[in-house]
Amino acid sequence: MKVQGKRKIWHDYQKEIADDHYYYVRSCIRQNFFPASEYYFLKILKDVLGKDVFDDPKHTTCTGIGYHADIIPFETIQTVVARHFALMTEAGYKNFAVSCVTSFGIYSEITETWKEFPEELEKTRIALKKSTGREFKVPANITHTSDLIYKFKGDIAEKQVHELINKKTGKPLQIIEHVGCHYAKIFPSKGVGGAEFPNVLTGMIEEWGGEVVDYPERRHCCGFGFRQYLVQGNRGYSLANSKKKFESMKPYHPDAIICNCPGCTMFLDKWQYVLSETEGKTYGAYGSGIPVLTYEELAGLVLGYNPWDLGLQMHQVDSEPLLDKMGIEYDPEKKYLGKKDQYIGQPCNIVASL
Amino acid sequence: MKSLYNRLCEDVRFIEGIKACMNCGVCTAICPAAEFYDYDPRVIVNQVMQKDDTVIEGLLKSDTIWYCGQCMSCKTRCPRDNVPGLIISVLRKVSQELGYFTESKKGRQQLVVKRNVGDTILKYGYCVYPRTLKPELHPEQGPAWEWVYNHPHEVYERLNGNFEQEGAGTLRKTSPEVLGELKAIFDETGGTEFFEIIEKYSLEKAQKMGMATSDNNLDAYINHVQSQ
Amino acid sequence: MIDFGFTLSETRTIDYEQFDGRLLNYVLQNEPSFLTCLSCGGCTATCSAGNLIEFNIRKINLLLRMGEYEGLAREIDKCMLCGKCILICPRDINIRNVVMLIKKGIVKYKNE
């Protein structure tokens, strides 16, 4: 594999990412399963990088999961999106930062639709005004939150505490990057590095000392499939697609999987558990799983935050093998404790977890 | 009555999604659904392109249109700029509007999606919410999730969340005013009506299948369709 | 074991690495004209059996080339051996002989 070829592509796809002052919208899946990732994203941007981010309690879901599972009409989701733009406009912002990859795809698709079909924009303006009395401006800049961490990866590196290097061997960690389908497959030019060789996660991983594994099924979907996961009887589809990826990455002995999409992070984590339960298959070293992290968690570890503050205890696959390799100290006794170190229950079969 | 094809054309996503297919198969080659279901996006585009209402009606009543996982990988690759994923979205919309979705096993599952995601949106302001992710319905979420589910306040507090509280932050309580706005948008833009249509046709089907109770409880129907 | 309420979906992809070429080679060696099939569908259009039942004689080429022997055995039995396809084939393939060879080959390689 020749890296120069990829660098050429990365050079060609440089999207515009605003430098400061963002209106932030949360993700349904990320705040449920990786709440600390959203918390640390804001903390890193505000406290470490000194940026202005507005976290508005008035916004809601974009309804994207419902939309892609076909229970939300296009008119409805356009108007919900328009309401978020109105909130942004009212708050005095013009840069829109999105935590969810599916939402990012939705915002991109709708703003593109409005360019091509201005009558849809007009209909939406009227519908929003009628239903909420609000008016909006289309954002000047729409970014996924991973774009922002990518943009400031160098500033984070300057404050780096832990490198993505195996402390024992001194070699770079071998990391799988999994970019959510809706990040760049819908509009390749809206993703850093494009759709085929996205650079958004690769850039962070390399900047912080790791090496990226390019494996044959790298581009394949995690298998969420919206209704294919939401309906219990269809989940075999979702599982089979993730399995296809695990089988393909296994020969490379990856140390971790990093995702920019909250759904992918969750599925690549949980499906390893299901495959271990149903087929007795594991994909990491010594019968363990491959730790799956969000890019915020990765940035947090790099900056030296406590793994349990970052929420790694919410993952089904244990992250400890990765922490050990990076030489990060942690207190196993405190993994499942509460805010004041009190006992708050713990997963029932942590022994059997991966 | 207007033709089904014209009905599809009324949606801008259909116009955007359908150009002219040359049967190259690049969409099917990398389609996650084509690998695991008897599904071929290339064939769907060709069937729709025939503009034959009998063929389209067959699609709208079939399992086929419900296999797509909406990953949109097809959009990246199509050498003719078609978007099979968008065509599917419009077929699914029309199938539900006309009540055809209850004619297929996979289509009938839309009630499950509406009851889970749809109702959650209007109740909590988000598509997913810890209270609705019951471990017995989500065994794949594993013990870690079960722990979170059983101790949401403590776990989310530990992780600096704002679970069910006023103000900003993760999993904060969405205020009644905001939920009111969301509902007003749904009422204005056909979202509420769409939910009602799904409920109405599902009830009719459940009655026909003998799976509705006298007070129109559809639990048995839901249990049945989600395992199909 | 935990009941997850679903099972892993099976792949439908043709995986060339799993290909067993013995039957194909046997047919091609004994009826080389079959190499030149264009997949035009002339045979299927004229096929006596195909006009009465669900049978596509053109597809036996694909099944054979992809090593789908199970499906092939099932399909090949539907042929009535009328030979009309030979008359119509633009590449002059002796399709009847191909069918006979496949039948023979399936028995031959089943026991190997």
Add this chain to the structure above:
Amino acid sequence: MIQLSMKKNILTIGGGVAGIEASNILAGMGYSVSIVEKEVTLGGKVNQWHKLFPDLRDASDINDYLKKRVKQPEIMVFTNTEITSVKKTDDGFYAKSNRAVGFEAHAILLATGFDVFKAERKEEYGYTIYDNVITSVDLEKQFKKGGAIHTTGGKTPKRVAFIHCVGSRDAKTGNHYCSKVCCVTGVKQAIELSHLLPDAEIFCFYMDLRMYGLEFEELYKSAQEKHNIQFIRGRLSEASENIDNTILIKCEDTLSGRPLKMNVDLVVLLVGMEAGSGTHAAGELCKLNFQENNFLACSDIHLGRNCSSREGIFLAGSCIGPMSIPETLDNARSAALEIHKFLSKN
């Protein structure tokens, strides 16, 4: 400045097959012709080819033929030369070049040819990224160089895939048109490769096989019959590199209607033809109209094939669109007649 006798002058821009053939005929008719070629040598793309379809004759035959056609002093040749401006004069045009030479011409012939599609633009095929993904031009050069065919790892390929329609019939690259010659090039190269790699399985992945020319279909049939080349109907969707440097390719077998994957040792991308940078520059200098596909526009697609959108400026060869060598020769001859008709009238 080149000022020649009382004869009428013609400036040919581009010294490939079309430019040389047309210039030869015009010189034979008594015109004084100057050929300007930006490369060091005449001959154009044919210089790179090894053997030609459909009869596998040596490409050098064409070179030899062309060399003989450049009769001096009737034809003056300026290699390493590029036209930098073209101005209309009372009785024709005046063209300046990057060298200390200008040209007065009563007519100009553009024979600026094509560029090969840059395969790295189909990112998902991994050209310039994956070691064992090459183009048909790379393979042709390898044939010309001679010697054994190896993968980058030094292995003798056991399985090779030719990929049709790379950069042609593809909205994603902006090239909606068919490049026409790649189908038969693929068949030709597959046959040549089967001689060099008798034990290898060779596949062609195609959408349609456009065997439009004399003896093309016969070549295709012999590839199937005598050389055991296998044809699978499906366009390549993506290629990825396996851990052992083999390439995993994915397409749909559209005749069975199922996705297909295959590991191959070598992938050959059959790259199409694009309006070249030379054609673009010359067209701009002469202020000509272009077709939507960036090739030069003819005045009439049926009746004015060799006439550009401007009087006195003519077109020949693949600056008009994809063409094989025999077609280019025919086209050049008809361009010569068109110019003669024009100059005799004035």
